[in-house]
Amino acid sequence: EGVTISLAPQILQQIAEAEAARQRNRGEEEGEPRQSLEELSKEFRQKVLDDPDMNDGQRAQLQRMFEDLMSTADKLKSFGVDKEDCKTLKERAFGATTFWVTEMVPDGALEDGMLFRGNLRGDKEKVYEGARQATQELFGEKYELLMVEDPDATDDDPRGGARVAFLLLEKSAATPPETSQLQYVVAGLLGLGCVVTAILVGISAEISLIPKDVIQAYLRPEDLSTEEYTRIVTSWDVEPLQRAVLPFVYGLLGLNVAHDLGHRVMAATKGVKLSVPFFIPNNQIGLFGSITQPKSLIRNYRDMFDIAYAGLAAGGALSSAFFLAGLIYSTDPGNPELVSVPSLLFKGSLLLGGVSQALLGGDALSKAEVLVHPFTIVGWCGLVATALNSLPVGSLDGGRLMQSMYGRKGLSLSSLLSYVGLGFGFLGSTLSLPFGLYVLLCQRVPEQFVRDSVTRVDNRRAALGLLVVFFAILTLVPMAPD
Numbered sequence: 001e002g003v004t005i006s007l008a009p010q011i012l013q014q015i016a017e018a019e020a021a022r023q024r025n026r027g028e029e030e031g032e033p034r035q036s037l038e039e040l041s042k043e044f045r046q047k048v049l050d051d052p053d054m055n056d057g058q059r060a061q062l063q064r065m066f067e068d069l070m071s072t073a074d075k076l077k078s079f080g081v082d083k084e085d086c087k088t089l090k091e092r093a094f095g096a097t098t099f100w101v102t103e104m105v106p107d108g109a110l111e112d113g114m115l116f117r118g119n120l121r122g123d124k125e126k127v128y129e130g131a132r133q134a135t136q137e138l139f140g141e142k143y144e145l146l147m148v149e150d151p152d153a154t155d156d157d158p159r160g161g162a163r164v165a166f167l168l169l170e171k172s173a174a175t176p177p178e179t180s181q182l183q184y185v186v187a188g189l190l191g192l193g194c195v196v197t198a199i200l201v202g203i204s205a206e207i208s209l210i211p212k213d214v215i216q217a218y219l220r221p222e223d224l225s226t227e228e229y230t231r232i233v234t235s236w237d238v239e240p241l242q243r244a245v246l247p248f249v250y251g252l253l254g255l256n257v258a259h260d261l262g263h264r265v266m267a268a269t270k271g272v273k274l275s276v277p278f279f280i281p282n283n284q285i286g287l288f289g290s291i292t293q294p295k296s297l298i299r300n301y302r303d304m305f306d307i308a309y310a311g312l313a314a315g316g317a318l319s320s321a322f323f324l325a326g327l328i329y330s331t332d333p334g335n336p337e338l339v340s341v342p343s344l345l346f347k348g349s350l351l352l353g354g355v356s357q358a359l360l361g362g363d364a365l366s367k368a369e370v371l372v373h374p375f376t377i378v379g380w381c382g383l384v385a386t387a388l389n390s391l392p393v394g395s396l397d398g399g400r401l402m403q404s405m406y407g408r409k410g411l412s413l414s415s416l417l418s419y420v421g422l423g424f425g426f427l428g429s430t431l432s433l434p435f436g437l438y439v440l441l442c443q444r445v446p447e448q449f450v451r452d453s454v455t456r457v458d459n460r461r462a463a464l465g466l467l468v469v470f471f472a473i474l475t476l477v478p479m480a481p482d
Contacts, residue, residue: 080112080113080170080173081112081113081114081143081168081169081170083114085138085139085142085143085168086114086116086168088138089116089134089135089138089139089145089168090104090116092134092138093130093131093134093135093145094116094131094166096121097121097122098121098122098127098130098131099116099118099119099120099121099122099127099131099164099166100119100121101116101117102117102118102119103116103117103118104116104117105117107167112169112170112173113167113168113169113170113173114167114168115148115151115165115166115167115168116165116166116167116168117150117152117165118165120157120159120163120164124147124159124161124164124454124455125452125455127164128145128147128452131145131166132145132451135168141171142170142171143168143169143170143171143174144168144169144170144171144173144174144175144297144451145166145167145168146166146167146168146169146174146450146451146452146453147164147165147166147167147451147452147453147454147455148164148165148166148167148453148454149162149163149164149165149407149408149453149454150162150163150164150165151165153165161454161456162407162454164454174297174449175297175449176293176294176295176296176297176449178295179275179276179295183275183276183278184276186278187276187277187278187279190278190279190280190281191279193281194253194256194279194280194286194287195249195253196281197281197282197283197286197287198248198249198252198253198286198287199245199248199249200283201248201252201283201284201285201286201377201381202244202245202246202247202248202249203241203245205248205339205341205374205377206241206244206248206339208339208340209240209241209244210236210241211236213232214232214233214236217229217232217233218233244374247374247378248286248374248377248378251322251374251375251378251382252285252286252287252378252381252382253286253287254318255315255318255319255322255378255381255382255385256279256286256287256289256290256315256382256385258314258318259289259290259311259312259314259315259386259389260277260290260292260311261314262310262311262312262313262314262315263292263307263308263310263311264292265310266306266307266309266310267294267307270298270299270303270306270307271296271299272294272296272297272298272299272303272307273294273295273296274292274293274294274295275292275293275294275295277290277291277292278290278291278292280438280442282431282434282435284430284431285381285384285385285431286381286385287385288385288388288435288438289315289386289388289389291442291443292311294447294449296449297449297450297451298447298450298451299450299452300450300451300452300453300455301403301404301450301452301453301455301456301457302404302457302458302461304400304403304404304447304450305400305401305404305405305457305461305465306461307400308397308398308400308401308404309397309401309461309464309465309468311389311397312386312389312390312397312398312468315382315385315386316382316383316386316471318382319378319379319381319382319383319385319386320383321379322375322376322378322379322382323355323375323376323378323379323380323382323383324355324359324379325373325375325379326372326373326374326375326376326377326378326379327355327356327359327360327372327373327376328359329373329375329376330359330360330371330372330373330376331359331360333371335373337373337374338371338372338373339371339372339373339374339377340369340370340371341369341370341372341377342368342369343364343365343366343367343368343369343370345380346365346370346380346479347365347478347479348429348430348478348479349380349474349475349476349477349478349479350474350475350477350478350479351471351474351475352380352383352384352475353365353478353479354479356370356376360372383475384428384431384475387471387472387476388428388431388435388472388476390468390469390471390472391418391422391427391439391469391472391476392411392414392415392418392469393411393414393415393418393439393443394415394439394443394444394445394446395443395444395445395446395447396439396443398468398469398472399411399414399415399443399446399447400447401465401468401469402414402465402469403446403447404456404457404461404465405456405457405461405462405465405466406456407453407456408446408453414469415444419436419440421476422435422436422439423436426477427473427476427477428476429476429478
């Protein structure tokens, strides 16, 4: 057997201190390579502005240009993290027994952050918590330290998992922006749009309550005289339709509010602030769900998983209750509240169609239309919306689950497969195109406001996440044709 050699922590710490001293001495020997702004200004005046061959107009123009340049440079001095602060953090927050820093690399397109690369020598969660506490003690609320996967690592960490790096950012750059007044206005307008689409779903389900001459008058008013059109429209009693449509509106809006509340209750227990919900209208199922953005940093992937799953669970459970209750009410053919819907509605979902067939009878879906209770339609719309949001793509709830389980690389693969399924109509049937465009425009970017984006969720959560994805596929894949 080989011989194992280990060094005492005190020896490792002495080596670290010696290395830090050597780096400081080398910096002093090399000197400061860049001139200060004051030195540049003095040199400019001596060599350029005092040139006797330059006239007053040229001198004044150059003076203005130089002052503008120096003003911009002075602003850039305070942009991003301070290099001296980074050196202090390296010496005080990291060490030979926690994380041995081998390189500090400016990060970001504007180099406004600093990436600390090196070798992990302890439990990554404990090391990160200690480094984060040290950052707060040294700089207060000035910076935010994030634990990320090393983007340039070519191999995994010997301890298991991806190689760890630490990213230092200014607090304002690391945290999500506050909700603007314009976003509140947009959220309100989208909410009104959802009320309209929920009403349209109810009218479509209760279309039999609208007299045929009224439908004809609205569709082809040019075929009628003004007197006939006015008589038909004004003589129609809309109260029965209103009473029938309102349950659809309350049900569809209530399911999505329950979904959003699930997110918010769980987020409150995790200390995470959420934005105002942006409900997304759709004329086929009422709503696609809502966009809910974090407005504070999420602690880790476990918290992100729990917040995402809570919304899916709340909306899915309530939708399932509506769907099953509606199917039970539908087994009574004498129920006066039953409405006729195309059987293709249920054949568009392998899971929901199979459950409907089991409760309504084997030949229920063989007919062109089937009589069901309105609760069935409300629950069906809610479950389809839940399944769409469970797809493992972007920053959808399902995407956040997948990112929590397998990181950004796993999410990239699942997103590609989801886009293929939506693009070719394998998932979601007629909803695939509008939902796919919605995701591409609004939800394609993975969640980025996470402090610890390295530590994956436990096996129990991973199994639960895979069940959610399995539910989404079974719900959105259509039944086999007869």
